[in-house]
Amino acid sequence: xxxxSNFSDIAQNYLFAEVADRVAAYSxxxxxxxxxxxxIGDVTLPLAPEVIKELHxxxxxxxxxxxxxxxxxxxxxxFLRESIKNYYKSHGADLQLDEIFxxxxxxxxxGNILDIFAKDNLVSVPDPVYPVYVxxxxxxxxxxxxxxxxxxxxxxxxxxxxxxxxxxxxxxxNNPTGAAYTKAQLKEWVDYANKKGAVILFDAAYECFxxxxxxxxxxxxIEGAKTCAIEFCSFSKTAGFTGTRxxxxxxxxxxxxxxxxxxxxxxxxxxxxxxGVPYIVQKGAAAVFTKKGQEExxxxxxxxxxxxxxxxxxxxxxxxxxxxxxxxxxVWLKCPDGxxxxxxxxxxxxxxxxxxxxxxxxxNNGEGFFRLTSFxxxxxxxxxxxxxxxxxSK
Amino acid sequence: xxxxSNFSDIAQNYLFAEVADRVAAYSxxxxxxxxxxxxIGDVTLPLAPEVIKELHxxxxxxxxxxxxxxxxxxxxxxFLRESIKNYYKSHGADLQLDEIFxxxxxxxxxGNILDIFAKDNLVSVPDPVYPVYVxxxxxxxxxxxxxxxxxxxxxxxxxxxxxxxxxxxxxxxNNPTGAAYTKAQLKEWVDYANKKGAVILFDAAYECFxxxxxxxxxxxxIEGAKTCAIEFCSFSKTAGFTGTRxxxxxxxxxxxxxxxxxxxxxxxxxxxxxxGVPYIVQKGAAAVFTKKGQEExxxxxxxxxxxxxxxxxxxxxxxxxxxxxxxxxxVWLKCPDGxxxxxxxxxxxxxxxxxxxxxxxxxNNGEGFFRLTSFxxxxxxxxxxxxxxxxxSK
Numbered sequence: 001x002x003x004x005s006n007f008s009d010i011a012q013n014y015l016f017a018e019v020a021d022r023v024a025a026y027s028x029x030x031x032x033x034x035x036x037x038x039x040i041g042d043v044t045l046p047l048a049p050e051v052i053k054e055l056h057x058x059x060x061x062x063x064x065x066x067x068x069x070x071x072x073x074x075x076x077x078x079f080l081r082e083s084i085k086n087y088y089k090s091h092g093a094d095l096q097l098d099e100i101f102x103x104x105x106x107x108x109x110x111g112n113i114l115d116i117f118a119k120d121n122l123v124s125v126p127d128p129v130y131p132v133y134v135x136x137x138x139x140x141x142x143x144x145x146x147x148x149x150x151x152x153x154x155x156x157x158x159x160x161x162x163x164x165x166x167x168x169x170x171x172x173x174n175n176p177t178g179a180a181y182t183k184a185q186l187k188e189w190v191d192y193a194n195k196k197g198a199v200i201l202f203d204a205a206y207e208c209f210x211x212x213x214x215x216x217x218x219x220x221x222i223e224g225a226k227t228c229a230i231e232f233c234s235f236s237k238t239a240g241f242t243g244t245r246x247x248x249x250x251x252x253x254x255x256x257x258x259x260x261x262x263x264x265x266x267x268x269x270x271x272x273x274x275x276g277v278p279y280i281v282q283k284g285a286a287a288v289f290t291k292k293g294q295e296e297x298x299x300x301x302x303x304x305x306x307x308x309x310x311x312x313x314x315x316x317x318x319x320x321x322x323x324x325x326x327x328x329x330x331v332w333l334k335c336p337d338g339x340x341x342x343x344x345x346x347x348x349x350x351x352x353x354x355x356x357x358x359x360x361x362x363x364n365n366g367e368g369f370f371r372l373t374s375f376x377x378x379x380x381x382x383x384x385x386x387x388x389x390x391x392x393s394k
Numbered sequence: 395x396x397x398x399s400n401f402s403d404i405a406q407n408y409l410f411a412e413v414a415d416r417v418a419a420y421s422x423x424x425x426x427x428x429x430x431x432x433x434i435g436d437v438t439l440p441l442a443p444e445v446i447k448e449l450h451x452x453x454x455x456x457x458x459x460x461x462x463x464x465x466x467x468x469x470x471x472x473f474l475r476e477s478i479k480n481y482y483k484s485h486g487a488d489l490q491l492d493e494i495f496x497x498x499x500x501x502x503x504x505g506n507i508l509d510i511f512a513k514d515n516l517v518s519v520p521d522p523v524y525p526v527y528v529x530x531x532x533x534x535x536x537x538x539x540x541x542x543x544x545x546x547x548x549x550x551x552x553x554x555x556x557x558x559x560x561x562x563x564x565x566x567x568n569n570p571t572g573a574a575y576t577k578a579q580l581k582e583w584v585d586y587a588n589k590k591g592a593v594i595l596f597d598a599a600y601e602c603f604x605x606x607x608x609x610x611x612x613x614x615x616i617e618g619a620k621t622c623a624i625e626f627c628s629f630s631k632t633a634g635f636t637g638t639r640x641x642x643x644x645x646x647x648x649x650x651x652x653x654x655x656x657x658x659x660x661x662x663x664x665x666x667x668x669x670g671v672p673y674i675v676q677k678g679a680a681a682v683f684t685k686k687g688q689e690e691x692x693x694x695x696x697x698x699x700x701x702x703x704x705x706x707x708x709x710x711x712x713x714x715x716x717x718x719x720x721x722x723x724x725v726w727l728k729c730p731d732g733x734x735x736x737x738x739x740x741x742x743x744x745x746x747x748x749x750x751x752x753x754x755x756x757x758n759n760g761e762g763f764f765r766l767t768s769f770x771x772x773x774x775x776x777x778x779x780x781x782x783x784x785x786x787s788k
Contacts, residue, residue, distance in 0.1 A: 001511065001515055001560040001561060001591055001592050001593045001651065002511065002512035002514065002515055002560070002651075002652070003510060003511060003512060003651060003652060003654040003656070003659065004509065004510050004511055004512050004659070005512065005652075005654075007510065007654065007659050007662065008653075008654075010662065010666075042464035042465050043464055044459070044462070044464065045459065045462070046456060046457050046458055046459050046462040047456045047457060047462070049457070052453060052454075052456065052457040055453040055456070055674070056450060056453050059446060059449040059450050059453060060446075062440060062441045062446065062449070062637070062638065063440050063441060063443070063446040064440055065438070065439065065440050068438070068439070068440040068441070068634075068637075069637035070436035070437055070438065070634075070636040070637045071436050071636045071637060072637055104498055104668075104669070105669050107667065107668070107669050108667060108668055108669065111666060111667030111668075112506075112667060115398065115533060116397060116398050116401070117395065117396065117397060117398055118396035118397060118398050118399065120396065121395055121396055132666055132667075135666045136666055136667060139509060139663070139666070166395040166396070167395060197395055198395050199395045240462075240464075242464040242465045242669070243456070243462075243463035243464045243465060243466050243670075243672065243673045244456065244672050244673070244674065245669065245670070245671070245672045257395065257396075257397060258396070258397060258399075259402075260397040260399075260401065260402075262397070265397065265398070265401050268401065268404065269533070272404075272505060272526055272529045272530055272533070273501065273502060273505030273506060273526075273530060274498075274501070274502055274505075275498070275499050275501050275502065275636070275639065276637075276639070277639070278637065278638050278639045278672060278675055279637045279638070280449070280638065280674065280675075281672055281674075281675075
């Protein structure tokens with residue numbers, strides 16, 4: 001037996017472990033200091049009451065023989081897929097029901113989708129980037145090239161026709177930079193993909209943070225996307241489902257090549273390697289789309305959006321360059337005084353006990369940048385912003 | 395972009411679709427006839443009260459900020475892994491906590507585990523077999539050889555030292571044949587794997603049906619397994635979780651080769667392509683291992699076990715050869731009068747309106763055999779057995 005030797009090419013992901021280690025060491029040396037954590041991209045508010053109600057009701061269904069549910073459809077229950085279809089329609093994207101696949105989260109599907117592609121595809125990934133895009137392709141032995149996201153392009157790289165990319169990852173609003181493509185910019189990517197015969201894997205996990213109508217909430221708002229794009233989305237950030245696990249993937253029926261249909265291949269892949277999302281969870285997810293559910297999750301999102309504004313307003317006052325903050329839960333700031341990411345990390349930890357994530361951990365172009373998140377509580381966010389303002393305006 | 399052309403080598407899985415089509419056609423032509431379905435391997439009894447109680451309590455946890463859970467550990471919560479560890483200990487298998495990975499089901503992990511193995515491994519799969527083993531390897535372009543399971547070996551093939559298999563699938567108690575290896579037989583497979591440097595992928599999804607102490611409930615009851623085996627198990631059949639989705643995979647730390655550790659590779663795979671099982675579901679799964687939970691799931695299993703006995707007693711009286719029925723929810727019977735699987739299917743459907751699964755759908759060696767399951771209700775099972783007895787004793 002031989003193991004997959006591609007695993008030796010995957011960088012060990014020390015980023016969050018290193019953050020945790022440095023915080024632990026500081027905390028041990030200074031047990032009296034209160035540390036404010038704005039580093040982690042995880043939600044903190046509880047599930048919405050409508051979701052809770054439906055979860056309880058679904059648990060009750062599982063307790064009675066008449067309403068008990070065994071194996072569900074691989075692609076998810078129609079009641080949830082219909083709701084997702086209507087949600088897209090409300091954004092001006094028309095989908096067929098069989099183009100929607102319910103999953104246990106965008107991360108799983110972003111990795112697993114690679115099963116339907118040949119090994120010899122050139123993969124294009126932005127730098128800096130959510131590490132999963134690179135690692136999943138490295139595991140499969142695929143070649144990855146990077147499109148350069150920098151201060152000068154606002155961390156929104158545009159297509160380079162000299163590069164013949166086959167599989168293109170786009171995350172908008174972006175993790176970690178918070179930058180989001182306009183519909184016009186995304187149209188350029190869609191045109192590039194159609195021209196090159198490439199596929200766009202569009203990670204829309206943060207679409208719910210978009211408030212500006214010029215920005216794309218879905219790649220399927222863009223003409224031409226149905227012949228070149230797959231979209232991944234999630235209830236994680238929309239409705240606080242990071243620990244409840246539900247997402248969905250949209251694969252248009254028009255995405256075909258060489259006699260293969262991406263939609264049919266993915267169905268076959270899921271039927272073979274997946275058995276669907278828990279009935280209970282799907283019932284909870286469907287509650288997100290009810291009128292009351294939408295009001296409740298919008299109220300939760302408003303808390304995070306206001307936190308993001310507290311942080312970005314602070315950066316404005318400090319005259320620090322950043323992306324995100326609006327239309328995104330992340331603020332991606334340029335470290336002042338030419339500091340490197342980890343130097344700035346240590347400076348903030350030691351100086352004001354505020355923890356963020358060093359940009360260098362997301363790729364070479366992340367060096368000199370720093371990510372703060374809006375998922376903390378209001379109190380922590382306000383205190384962190386006030387400490388940062390006092391400390392950095394000196 | 396190129397799609398994965400290996401998908402054209404995957405057989406379309408028409409088995410259950412064809413069964414459904416023939417049943418629908420018969421039902422349409424004979425609307426007055428009551429059809430008894432013993433074809434599907436899905437549970438029908440509701441979740442145990444202790445599980446329901448914990449699910450509700452976990453939903454409540456998600457409703458309050460103080461007890462809300464975001465991202466959980468990729469490998470599952472310790473409270474559940476500790477319970478699984480103790481369960482194995484009660485069967486005489488000692489595991490370390492970090493050898494246990496909680497998953498959304500055995501099927502997912504049986505497919506996904508292939509990520510950690512190189513493409514050029516020779517895969518050995520029994521015939522007949524659960525189609526997932528073959529299809530997942532075909533998708534990845536791996537070569538599959540079959541070990542022959544037949545009436546003469548009781549559908550329990552033993553190792554062939556002339557074959558240099560690298561990855562060996564064993565499912566015991568088997569789906570579809572219900573046959574289960576003794577500990578002594580499994581020791582021969584473990585010895586073979588260690589000698590050949592192969593890995594055994596042991597599917598223990600039906601271990602809870604074993605009552606005979608000579609039979610193996612886990613490959614880790616066998617000396618030497620920790621250097622050559624990975625085990626997949628599930629709450630689906632144990633506790634009726636087919637629609638609730640929870641399983642676990644055991645990867646010993648001793649399973650190492652060429653500088654790679656299977657355990658570390660799987661952790662890296664899961665951290666990259668998976669975000670864990672819902673907290674709510676893990677709490678429900680943990681309730682299965684409490685004293686009361688065990689009593690309740692044992693009562694449910696007893697219903698299925700008694701159904702299996704009703705079917706196998708009927709076969710005994712009819713002098714029909716079969717495997718399973720004891721230590722398994724499946725009865726795998728030899729079609730009488732040399733009938734082929736689909737001929738027997740049609741005979742039973744038309745003659746007594748009893749639906750089973752034609753063995754030919756599980757592989758070439760399944761031709762002439764037929765699977766009945768014990769997951770129906772007591773009433774349906776008793777009526778089906780009585781109809782079969784009257785009809786086949788003529």
